[in-house]
Amino acid sequence: MTDTALKIERLGADARIARVTLNRPEVRNAFNEALIAELTQTFKTLGQDPALRAIVLAAEGKAFCAGADLNWMKAMAGYSWDENHADAGRLAEMLWTIYSCPVPVIARVQGDVYAGGVGLVSVCDMVVSLESAGFCLSEAKLGLLPATIAPYVVRALGEQASRRYFVTAERFGAAEAHRLGLVHKLAADEEQLDHKVELLLSAVLANGPAAVRACKKLVQDVAHAPITPALRDDTARRIADIRASAEGREGVQSFLNKSKPSWLG
Structure with a gap:
């Protein structure tokens, strides 16, 4: 054993x-x-x-x-x-x-x-x-x-x-x-x-660490959920939160500048 x-x-x-x-x-x-x-x-x-x-x-x-x-x-x-x-x-x-x-x-x-x-x-x-x-x-x-x-x-x-x-x-x-x-x-x-x-x-x-965790939670929360005004607002708030985060800002700027974000080393 x-x-x-x-x-x-x-x-x-x-x-x-x-x-x-x-x-x-x-x-x-x-x-x-x-x-x-x-x-x-x-x-x-x-x-x-x-x-x-x-x-x-x-x-x-x-x-x-x-x-x-x-x-x-x-x-x-x-x-x-x-x-x-x-x-x-x-x-x-x-x-x-x-x-x-x-x-x-x-x-x-x-x-x-x-x-x-x-x-x-x-x-x-x-x-x-x-x-x-x-x-x-x-x-x-x-x-x-x-x-x-x-x-x-x-x-x-x-x-x-x-x-x-x-x-x-x-x-x-x-x-x-x-x-x-x-x-x-x-x-x-x-x-x-x-x-x-x-x-x-x-x-x-290869993806943003916080984004990966947020994506996993997003799928679990929206799967089979009715598409109500509350759900639509919740998803808008989630994208606003991550766009305004340090990781989100860095990721977008890295894409626009054709540079590597910090999570890629």
Whole structure:
């Protein structure tokens, strides 16, 4: 057994990138209380670092995340309703913490993703997957349902595809996940997987740090929101705020003067 549920590294000379690696390969990186707690605290801490520009969420071993740990499931079998509610609440809090993390999160999917693991991928902003990886929302096979992950999976996979895969619990491949929009980029092997993650990191790092965080928040706030006068005014205020900011002014002047802004070095 590994000693810690996660490995956390800071990458690059200026440590602007964090890599968080699920480190339970012997159980296919399945969730238990310890892993959920560690992920929650890790992303809360990383999200508070103003110097951090991106986070890569990766995994050790053959599977990315197989959902719930069997021992954890055995313990849950004897839980009361209140205990089940509290337990599910901790998973819901972990998913929300990653989803709402102000720093962009890139999932590096090197293997199969099952049940709650699909939720974990769905809360990431960008997903790069091996072509050989499989996905499955398997809860219904156990007489359960993917409730806590549903708000994120339905957004990422789409309502119609979610209707199918929630109720059939069929396995689907990375190519289908890509077609449906859950996965953004496919890779033939791990070398290509790392290369495509690096391309996304380079794209993020080329942009204004404050603008990137504001863009992530903007998408979350306007997605599915009715286009009311209040929303229109809110978006006008956001662009006014960033145009008037030091970063916004520098970015526009750099573009007009054909010079590099400070975030490009």
